[in-house]
Every structure is written in structure tokens, then in C-alpha cells.
Amino acid sequence: MYTLRLTVFLFCFVGFNIFAKEKGPNLGKSVSLTFIKQWDMDIFPDGKGLPKGDGTATLGKDIYKKHCLSCHGVDGTGDSADELAGANHTLTDNPPDQTIGTYLSGFTTLYHDFLKGQPETYRVIF
Amino acid sequence: MTRQSDLQTVAGGGLLDRRVFLKKGLVFSIAALTSESLLASINDHHLPWMQKPGDTFSNYGQPSPHERKTIRWTMANRDASGNGVSWTPLHDLEGTITPNGLHFERHHNGVPQIDPKQHQLLIHGSVKTPLLFDMDALLHYPMTSTFCFIECGGNSNAGWRDKPIQTVAGYFHGMASCSEWTGIPLRILLDEVEVKSQAKWIIAEGADASIMNVSIPLEKAKDDCILAIYQNGERIRPENGYPLRLIVPGWEGVLNVKWLRRLHISNKPTMSRNETSKYTELLPSGKARQFTFVMEAKSIITRPSYGYKLDNKGLYQISGLAWSGRGKIIKVEVSADGGKTWAEAELQEPVLAKCFTRFRIPWNWNGDKAILKSRAIDETGYVQPERNELISKTGKHSYFHYNAIVSWEVSNTGKISHVYT
Incomplete structure (x- = not known):
């Protein structure tokens, strides 16, 4: 009985290891760094991944009007989408105001979300 | 025949031993959805479908036209019509597997119609050999x-509201579905x-028009994550990630990235919207919890629930779903007296880890007001909390991860409403 149990145990153990080490057929294609750069849109909090660029608040205002205002309201105080600015309450108030200034993502996160969408689609990312 | 001994209650409010189902001769009462009409009496010799040949074969079967009310409710x-959710109608379903056409959806910018011949998966970053895979490979x-x-991490979030929402179970808790x-x-x-030894995270990205991305610990990716191509035996449907979806069992729905196109192996998370602004929980202190991946144990009675009406006193089968992101459900307890006493429900086999588990228990309703509750206990010993317990720990502004016990009040007329107790 003991031997049988041991055999069963060993069989399961070996069987499990075979499964755990299952290999793939290596059908991936190698890619160049240029290719990866074209695909990789990740931006990290330290700014890694940010492209060179420029802009002004005035330019931003026009973009906001065109692409953001319909959901986020005239002053970013929220409409059918999240409140983005103009917090009247702190995070410990009831209700709290969770805005870009108080709670929402930092600059790199926002930039990523703007950058990656096409002009006609990025307005709905949030 | 129902023997009196079969109907010995095991807890207050008329709950019976769960094994009473196995005995013969019990007559169950009918709990009807109020919107449904009662069957008219019909002379079955003249039923039209017995008089002539039926329809021909079909290439892809559809539900009966009589079941058209069983749909995903969309919002x-x-x-921005591509940004929203649809709910699984849990109150209309039985068993544990969600039909593919009723699996809940959350999209940020619509459902992409992807040509699988043009879809590729890139794995790169902190790896020795970055590789690109097409679907054929x-x-x-x-x-x-x-x-x-x-x-979804935001499932059941109406539970945070000060007044109990009055809606059917699926439109409250149906951002949860279960599939093979x-x-x-x-x-x-x-x-x-x-993968290089210093790598800790994997950033998954989808090929939809919001190019949604999120960071997942590499340890989980190596443990039980799957690059899914099939759902319940057929190729995944467009709204659920065709042709490729990352499955992250037991963790927040948002991590199960649909239309998967890229996995960036990284030493640190990218801090995307879905791990900073969203899927973080604001606590009363003003600080927030982040990377709260696991969906804790939850259960809900689906029948009877809001929208059903009990027409008669007598015997009913209470049926519901329980699940835990930490593993198997080991026990579900049901109360019919608002939580004063509890009885153990029968768990339908197979009980699988991180999977919907169906529970059932017979209940002899005496016609008085009753409050039905269920609470799930998982294999780690975690017990689903009462609402006030949850709120005492997290406050009311967490938005995500609401998993409190749900209470349905049955009035003395058999009407069911959602209550807080």
C-alpha cells in the first residue's frame, strides 16, 4: 500500500513538473529596436517615453474646447465625464473632489492618454 | 409526499436543511418576475408547433424569441457612445457559465473590429529577445x-450610495461574468x-482606439495568466477582446486587457490612468490604496431577488452566486431573518478556484416579512463583510471593490426590495 501511494505520488510530482516546463514552438519573429520604438507608447512617471514637444496654455484652451469640453464641462468641473479641475472640497470632505490637482493622474499619465488617441477619439479616453 | 420531518428548519425565517433537495416529493412555489405574465391554460392538442414541421437548421443558434428580455443592459x-458598460443579467441566468453574448462589457472607446490577419502581439522591454507573434503562430x-x-473592480459600486438602489441584481452586480x-x-x-531577472512588472496594452494600458506584477503573469483565444469553446467575440485577450484570474477586470497587442516587461509600473486615477480607493484619511488587484469574496442571491414576486407562501429554492479572487469558495451561508441566524447552503459541484460557484438552499416562506442575505467564505478564511463593516474600514468614497453582503427584503405581499440592514 505504501509503495503504491509512493508511486502515485511520484507520478503526480513528475507529471506536474512536465506540465510546468511545457515549452512553446518558438514561432516569434525577432524585431528591431526601431520597430519596438514605433510600437512602444508607454510613458513613465520619470518622463521616460515622453516625446520632445512644445505648447502653450492658449493652444491648450482651444484643444480643450474642441475635444474635452463636451464631456468635462466649461471649466473642467465635470459633466457627463469626470471633474478635472476646480475642487471645492478636499479628499477628506464628504463628498471629496477628486480632480487633477487633488487626486487624478500626474502629468505623464495625462500626456500618455492624450498622445495615444487619435484626434477624434482621444476625447473619450476618460 | 412531503413529510413534516423534511421541513424542519435549520435557521430563522424558514430556512431548511440544504440536503432537503435530494428528497422527493417537495412541491416548490413559483417566484415570478413581475413583468412576466402567467401561463394561460392551453389545450395542448392544438399547439401549433405540434401541427406542422418546425424551422430548418441554422448556422448559428439564437435564443428563443420568448427570451428576448434576457439581455445585457447597456449604459x-x-x-461618447463607445465609452460605457453593459451588465450581465445575473437575475435571469442559472448555473455558473455566462453565455458569451451576455458577458459584461467595459469599453473606453468602442469595440474594434480587428482583422486577425493583421493582429500581432509584441513582447519587449526587460527581455533578452523581444519577439513578435501573429495569430497564426x-x-x-x-x-x-x-x-x-x-x-470589474467597480462592480456593485451602487452599494456605496446612501440609499439602497432599487434595481434587478444584474444591473447592480452584473459587471461580473464567468467563462471557460x-x-x-x-x-x-x-x-x-x-525575461531578465530585474523585471518586476508587465505592462499590457490593447489595440482599441483608446490604446488602453495597465501594469500587472510579473509574478502574477508567470503564475496563472493566459493569453486567451477562445471563450466557452468559440473564438472570443469582438466585444470581449477578439482575437486575443489577457486573462488574469481572480484579479480586477481591468487587468484582463482585451485586443491584446503588446506586453512591455518593465522594472516599474507605467502609472497609467487605470492604476492611478481609477482602480485606486480613496480612504477616509485622504490617502488612497493602489494596486488592489484581488477581487475579494462576494456573493449574491439571484433568485429570488429584486424584480421577482413571491405569489404564494410555501417552499422556494433560494439560488445565488459566490466567488473569490483568492481561491475556492468553501462555504456560503444564507439568512432569512436579516442576519440573526444563518444556514449553510449547498454548493453546486464543481467548485473551482476564482470561478463562479452556484449555491442553493430550500426556504419555506411563511408569508411574513423576511430579509434574505448570503455571505461567502473562501478558502483563505475570508468572510464577506456586512455593509457597515466594509464602510467602517474603507469609508464611502472608495468607489471600487464593493463586496458587502446584499440584503433583499421580502414584504408580506411577496414583493422584493433592496435594503440596507
Whole structure:
């Protein structure tokens, strides 16, 4: 009985290891760094991944009007989408105001979300 | 015949021993959805479908036209119709597997119609050999299945409201669905790219028009994640990630990235919207919890629930769903007296880890007001909390991860409403 149990145990153990080490057929294609750069849109909090660029608040205002205002309201105080600015309450108030200034993502996160969408689609990312 | 001994209660409010189902001769009462009309008496010799040949074969079967009420209820941003959710009608379903057409959805910018011939998966970053896979290549890899639920981190969030929402169970808790997902264990592909030792995270990105991305600990990716190609036996449908979806069993739905196109192996998370602004929980202190991946144990009675009406006193089968992102459900307890006393429900086999578990218990309703509750206990010993317990720990502004006990009040007329107790 003991031997049988041991055999069963060993069989399961070996069987499990075979499964755990299952290999793939290596059908991936190698890619160049240029290719990866074209695909990789990740931006990290330290700014890694940010492209060179420029802009002004005035330019931003026009973009906001065109692409953001319909959901986020005239002053970013929220409409059918999240409140983005103009917090009247702190995070410990009831209700709290969770805005870009108080709670929402930092600059790199926002930039990523703007950058990656096409002009006609990025307005709905949030 | 129902013997009196079969109807000995095991808890207050008329709950019976769960094994009473196995005995013969019990007559169950009918709990009807109020919107449904009662069957008219029909002379079945003249039923039209017995008088002439039926329809011909079909290439893809559809539900009966009489079941058209069983649908996903959708809710989208009025100014951006591709941004919203649809709910699984849990109150209309039985068993544990969600039909593919009723699996809940959450999209940020609509459902992409992807040509699989043009879809590729790139794995790069902190690896020795970055690799690109097309769908033809992926279909040649060894596959396996996992039966698991996917639940949105924001499911049941109406529970945070001060007044109990009056709506059917599916439109309250139906951002949770359960499927057999079949595909390639992610670790097989991670072995091929040879992940470097300093890597800690994997950033998954979808190919939709919001190019949604999110960071997942590498340890989880190597453990039980799957690159799913099939859902319940057929190719995944567009709204659920066709042709490739990352399955992250037991963790927040948002991590199960649909239309998967890229896995960036990284030493640190990218801090995307879905791990900073969203899927973080604001606590009363003003600080927030982040990377709260696991969906804790939850249960809900689906029948009877809001929208059903009990027409008569007598015997009913209470039926519901329980699940836990930490593993198997080991016990579900049901109360019919608002939580004063509890009885153990029968768990339908198979009980699988991180998967919907169906529970049932017979209940002899005496016609008085009753409050039905269920609470799930998982294999780690975690007990689903009462609402006030949850709120005392997290406050009311967490938005995500609401998993409190749900209470349905049955009035003395058999009407069911959602209450807080």
C-alpha cells in the first residue's frame, strides 16, 4: 500500500513538473529596436517615453474646447465625464473632489492618454 | 409526499436543511418576475408547433424569441457612445457559465473590429529577445483552459450610495461574468523572450482606439495568466477582446486587457490612468490604496431577488452566486431573518478556484416579512463583510471593490426590495 501511494505520488510530482516546463514552438519573429520604438507608447512617471514637444496654455484652451469640453464641462468641473479641475472640497470632505490637482493622474499619465488617441477619439479616453 | 420531518428548519425565517433537495416529493412555489405574465391554460392538442414541421437548421443558434428580455443592459456616455458598460443579467441566468453574448462589457472607446490577419502581439522591454507573434503562430502554441470569473473592480459600486438602489441584481452586480477561457499559458511566451531577472512588472496594452494600458506584477503573469483565444469553446467575440485577450484570474477586470497587442516587461509600473486615477480607493484619511488587484469574496442571491414576486407562501429554492479572487469558495451561508441566524447552503459541484460557484438552499416562506442575505467564505478564511463593516474600514468614497453582503427584503405581499440592514 505504501509503495503504491509512493508511486502515485511520484507520478503526480513528475507529471506536474512536465506540465510546468511545457515549452512553446518558438514561432516569434525577432524585431528591431526601431520597430519596438514605433510600437512602444508607454510613458513613465520619470518622463521616460515622453516625446520632445512644445505648447502653450492658449493652444491648450482651444484643444480643450474642441475635444474635452463636451464631456468635462466649461471649466473642467465635470459633466457627463469626470471633474478635472476646480475642487471645492478636499479628499477628506464628504463628498471629496477628486480632480487633477487633488487626486487624478500626474502629468505623464495625462500626456500618455492624450498622445495615444487619435484626434477624434482621444476625447473619450476618460 | 412531503413529510413534516423534511421541513424542519435549520435557521430563522424558514430556512431548511440544504440536503432537503435530494428528497422527493417537495412541491416548490413559483417566484415570478413581475413583468412576466402567467401561463394561460392551453389545450395542448392544438399547439401549433405540434401541427406542422418546425424551422430548418441554422448556422448559428439564437435564443428563443420568448427570451428576448434576457439581455445585457447597456449604459454609455451620452456624448461618447463607445465609452460605457453593459451588465450581465445575473437575475435571469442559472448555473455558473455566462453565455458569451451576455458577458459584461467595459469599453473606453468602442469595440474594434480587428482583422486577425493583421493582429500581432509584441513582447519587449526587460527581455533578452523581444519577439513578435501573429495569430497564426499563437494558434500553434500549447493551450489550456481556466474557468474563471471576470469582475470589474467597480462592480456593485451602487452599494456605496446612501440609499439602497432599487434595481434587478444584474444591473447592480452584473459587471461580473464567468467563462471557460482557453489559450496559451503566458509563462510559455515569457520563457521564449527570456525575461531578465530585474523585471518586476508587465505592462499590457490593447489595440482599441483608446490604446488602453495597465501594469500587472510579473509574478502574477508567470503564475496563472493566459493569453486567451477562445471563450466557452468559440473564438472570443469582438466585444470581449477578439482575437486575443489577457486573462488574469481572480484579479480586477481591468487587468484582463482585451485586443491584446503588446506586453512591455518593465522594472516599474507605467502609472497609467487605470492604476492611478481609477482602480485606486480613496480612504477616509485622504490617502488612497493602489494596486488592489484581488477581487475579494462576494456573493449574491439571484433568485429570488429584486424584480421577482413571491405569489404564494410555501417552499422556494433560494439560488445565488459566490466567488473569490483568492481561491475556492468553501462555504456560503444564507439568512432569512436579516442576519440573526444563518444556514449553510449547498454548493453546486464543481467548485473551482476564482470561478463562479452556484449555491442553493430550500426556504419555506411563511408569508411574513423576511430579509434574505448570503455571505461567502473562501478558502483563505475570508468572510464577506456586512455593509457597515466594509464602510467602517474603507469609508464611502472608495468607489471600487464593493463586496458587502446584499440584503433583499421580502414584504408580506411577496414583493422584493433592496435594503440596507
